Amino acid sequence: MSRLLAVFSAFSLAAVLVLYYAGLGIYHSLSPQGCRMSWMWPSYVLQTKFDHTWTPLARRYSLWLYREANRESHELHGAPVLFIPGNAGSSHQARSIASSAANQYHSSPYEVSPEFANEKYSGLDFFAVEFNEDLSAFHGPTIDSETTYATRAIDYILSLYPPNTSIIVMGHSMGGVVATALLPNPNISAIITMSTPHILPPVRFDRRIDHIYAQNHKHLAADPTPVLSLCGGATDLMIQSESCILSPTVLNFNTSLYRRTVFTSALEGCWTGVGHLAMVWCHQVRWRVARAALEIAAVQTVKERALVMDRWLRDGHVPPPVAFPTGTVRYEAGQYRRAPANQHLLIRDPVGTETYALPLPPPEEGQTMAKFVLYASQGSVPPLSPHHPLPFRATVYLCDDIPDLSCTPLDPTTLKLIPSPMPGLPFPVPDEGSDESEGVVLYEADVPLNAGSLVAVTIERGDRRGWVFGGYAESEPMNIDVGLTSLLLSSVDISLPSSIRVQINLPIVPANALLVYRLTPGYDQESSCTSESVLSPLLAHTSHPSETHYFPLAPNFGRRILLHSHAAGPYITSDHPVGHTLTVHTSGECLVNEIQLTVDWWATIGRWGSRYGTAAACWAVGIMAVLMWDVLCIAANGAPIPDVQNALEFFARRRLPFMVMGSYFVSLLPLRVGLWLGNGGNHYFAPLAMILLPITFGLVCVMWLLLRILLWPLQRLLQVLGSRREDTAIRRPRTAILSMGLIFLVIFILVPWQVAYLGCWLIHFYTCASSLASLASHTSSAGTGAVPLIAMPGHGETAEQEVDVAHRPTIPQRRCLEQQINAHLHLLLLMTWLLPLVAPVLAVWVRTLATAGFTTPFDGDHNFLYVAPFLILVEVLSGGEASVHAKAFFGSGGKERVSPRWGFAALAVIAFFTGPRTTYMVFETASVAVGWVVTARVVPVYWGATS
Structure with a gap:
């Protein structure tokens, strides 16, 4: 090989190595995983009656019923669920979610848990198809075979139940593509997909795959069946998570249809990226999927099923699916405590019932609204709370001081659960992550300055655990017109005001899967950044309505803060190609007064x-x-x-x-x-x-x-x-x-x-x-062989001439x-x-x-x-x-x-x-x-x- 070609070969191999090792670093630096392992006592029952009389594919595939051996008998006792594995997947992957459903429904062997004692609830019968680890991602006809088999499997399963029984379908990876291909089917009550590339196939070696995706897009655009897509984000190294989003731009579905995308980094109670295979066993995900299935089986209408999924598989972008209280509440003097003006409300270890009144801030020139923010650690702000909350609950009212308080409930603009990272520990904690009872309820409301004189917060049933912190924050977001060119050439410093909540909008910075940005916080030297802070600075990064990532900004947090997005990506039409929103939450003891942004080249590569x-x-x-x-x-x-x-x-x-x-x-x-x-x-x-x-x-x-x-x-x-x-x-x-x-x-x-x-x-x-x-x-x-015999030279010829001719x-x-x-x-x-x-x-x-x-x-x-x-x-x-x-x-x-x-x-x-x-x-x-x-x-x- 020539020197020129050798140089190109060496350059190419070096570039491939750089891309490979930079890609491996994504799992640990860009979006590390914090999942608790799930445990179960599995038992599988082969459905022998689902044989070739139902489908000729029974000679190729099989159908199994999962049973938690220490909780359930082998008899059918509940609502049917069908799990469809993905590329090279196994029917045994259903065991984690099925086990969680059985353990939630049964408090002890064969005993129903008190919270499901209502007769409308029933257990779940988890069926799973076994495709013998078919490589469906590479081959459209294989997906067609799996779809045909799954269709007949649903017919067989429903034949075991009373008429008008519906079935919940779950699909992992390409199994979600098969699940979507089952539509339209009036017997499917809901579809939950996990790490499924809905928009773009992971590989495109087969013309038939494109046809299947085109048909699925038509189903998603028109069929009324609720569909929810769970995405693992950058931690998922097997599919591109931008193709996991049920995009209204690509699918062109009616907004009245339930099409929801939830990233696990924003999933309440999870807050971590989840790997492709871990999606089915990650405890923080599986128990919520199982709980949603238990409640979907107990309701009848499409609207009710959608509300259930929004309750148990939510990321905070959608308001809680429960009506807020109405009516007027009056407080006489002595029934509440009035906080000084411009002071924050901080209640550690609340006891009993107390009401606290916070006067509205004086309006600045041209200001008509104030932003009220409340944080409640492990308690509840009705209707939202962690899964196992502390007893206390906080309710927010808008009041007139006349002279007694006449108050009406203040509806929030934001009500969601955010994480509360432990000081000194990585976030998420490897192999552990968050617990169901952890989290801080974030309540935000826009308060018209001419609609009342103060905001009242009532804390009830306090038992000396948890804390509540609230006050007024900057009402208008900071719009920073910095572009990608500035971030490519150097870093950009952004000064932040002293506030318990600061929102920074970066409207022209591209939100693309090919770009990663690095954020470095700067701290107010006069603030106290210790473990005694009730809420250390927490950054929420949003680049798409379905995608939010959380990062602790505490000084002792050792990992680089890398901002990435799946809002747009190669070969995918996006409805959010630009724009990032950064929101810093803090209780005020530790203040971030500056952030520095630049492109992180290693993660980007x-x-x-x-x-x-x-x-x-x-x-x-x-x-x-x-x-x-x-x-x-x-x-x-x-x-x-x-x-x-x-x-x-x-x-x-x-x-x-x-x-x-x-x-x-x-x-x-x-x-x-x-x-x-x-x-x-x-x-x-x-x-x-x-x-x-x-x-x-x-x-x-x-x-x-x-x-x-x-x-x-x-x-x-x-x-x-x-x-x-x-x-x-x-x-x-x-x-x-x-x-x-x-x-x-x-x-x-x-x-x-x-x-x-x-x-x-x-x-x-x-x-x-x-x-x-x-x-x-x-x-x-030609070089060393014997000299051939030649004729004698003729007249005028020489022997040398004869040899040349030979x-x-x-x-x-x-x-x-x-x-x-x-x-x-x-x-x-x-x-x-x-x-x-x-x-x-x-x-x-x-x-x-x-x-x-x-x-x-x-x-x-x-x-x-x-x-x-x-x-x-x-x-x-x-x-x-x-x-x-x-x-x-x-x-x-x-x-x-x-x-x-x-x-x-x-x-x-x-x-x-x-x-x-x-x-x-x-x-x-x-x-x-x-x-x-x-x-x-x-x-x-x-x-x-x-x-």
Whole structure:
């Protein structure tokens, strides 16, 4: 390998390593996980009656009923729930949620818990389908098979219950896609998906997957069934969480439909990122999902089911689904305590019942509203509280002092549960996280300054535990017009006022999954930042209505504060591409008076690799298409076919610089979001194309080096053993057609075409090694072999002239063999880069054979036309006349109106522009491009030579 190609290879490998390690750091630095492990006593009952009489897929899949062995009997006793696992998932993944439901419903073995003693409640019968760890993410027909089986499973399950029984469906990962594909179904009462990529499939190697997603989007836009999507955020390294959001912009659903997205970082009582697999066993998530299912089963209407999900799976963006109290309350003098003006209310360890009155602040010029904020630790502000709250409750009123207080309840603008990190401990605490009883109720209300004279807070049933803190905060948010350019070039300092709640809006800072910002707090030196503070500074970062992250701002918090978002991302249309809101909550003892913002480059780079890996594979095919274009142009002009190394060097010197510069300007075009890099012309992300292109070219060079290394041992072995090349002169077209037809029939009936393509690649790999061995043997024999017998020199001839004549035929023979090898290796490199586009389906097929054998057909992927051009090409290039057919492939076809090399130009356009979004189109276009050349040039030569 030349020095130039070696430099690109080293650069590419170094870049891949940087992207890999930066991506690994996301799990620990960007959004660490704090989940408690769940424990259970599992028992599984196989549903043997759900057999082939219900569905032929019963020979491939199975249905199980989960039972908590120390709580329940095996008889059906409640409402049905169906759990659908995802890619490579298992029916056993249902055990964590099912166990939590059983333990919540039963206080002891076979005894119903008092809170579910009402006759409207019943236990849950958790059924789970077993798909034998099918790789459904890679294969649309597999998703269709799973959907068909799940549909019949629902029919079977409901046949075990009284008429009009409905079923709750839960899906994890791609199981959520299957669950959505079950719609419309009047028997499904609600769907809860966990870590499901609803908007964009994680991989796009199959045209059928796009069709399934299009159908699901129609169902989500029109079907009345409530659907809730739980997302793990950046901690989920298997899917891009921006595709987990049920976006109204993408799905175009009516706002009257219940479509809710909740990130676990904002899920009340959870407040942590959750990994892809951990989503089903993370205790803070599973018990809330189980509780929601228990209550969904007890209600009848769609509205009631939606209210239940909003009660138990809420992130604070939606008001609590309970009406607030109304009516007038009067307090006489002596029944309340009046706080001094401009003072905060702080009640530690409340006792009994007390009412506290806080006068409204004097209005400033132009001010009409005041912001009242109340924090209640582990207590309740009706109707909201932690799961197991302390006895005390706080109620807020707006009062007139006349002279007794005449008060009416003050409805909040915000009422949600926020975390209260423990001083000195990481947040979230690894392997532990938060407890159900933890949390601080945040109450916010806008108070008209002309509507009353004071705000009263009544605290009831205090038992000397917990605390309540409240007061007036800055009513208007701070709008900071800082842009990404300032954050890229340097850091930006923002001064904060002294307030118990400060909101900072960054309206023009992009909220994108490709960007991570670092925040550094500065503290008021006169404040006391100790563990005695009732509420240490807490930052709430919101970039999307469904996504909030919490960060302690205490000085002893050691982890970097990294702000990230899933509001927008590559290849996804977003309704919130810009804007961040930062809210600092504090009790006032420890004040943050400044924050510093900048871009965190290491974490930002870590976000790139996971989102552009597929793009790199497709762009590599695009580079190979340009390479093939160049070689076809050179050969069409009568020049020899260059070897792969020279072609790569020509690309690096003559093509790559212009393509890198051109990629920047293309990235500035307002292209549709599914094209190119999927950023819709955002100029901030244009340099990414200039980085990705050299990295991809370096990977092509690395692949070329790897192929030569792999070819060498086989070449040496064939050189030692000797390889007999087949003479195509004795092979008739009829024989070739019959054999090819038999292969096509096998593909059409039995094996997927991807298997045939792998066979093509293996045969061509052997052909390349055999050609290299023949060249090495020819060179060796020409240099050291015996001198052939020659005739005596005739009149006027010398012996030296006769020797030259005897050796002269070896020179064109060697050149012909070199041209043949160059052609073979170009095609091998192209076919190698197409191999990753078909390998996932190969894995699915092998997995299906291993688990189900031939008991059920492998649906789809039997269109032999995809692989036919490669089969024909490998056939003609593996024979004794391979040099003739290679020359025909790369050489001029004579009187061609349109040169077939334009097929490779189309392949380059598809690979670069649409490949990352619709990967399957890359192979389809490659098949058409190769088929065009084979049909126009190779087949006529082959037919004419053998007829």
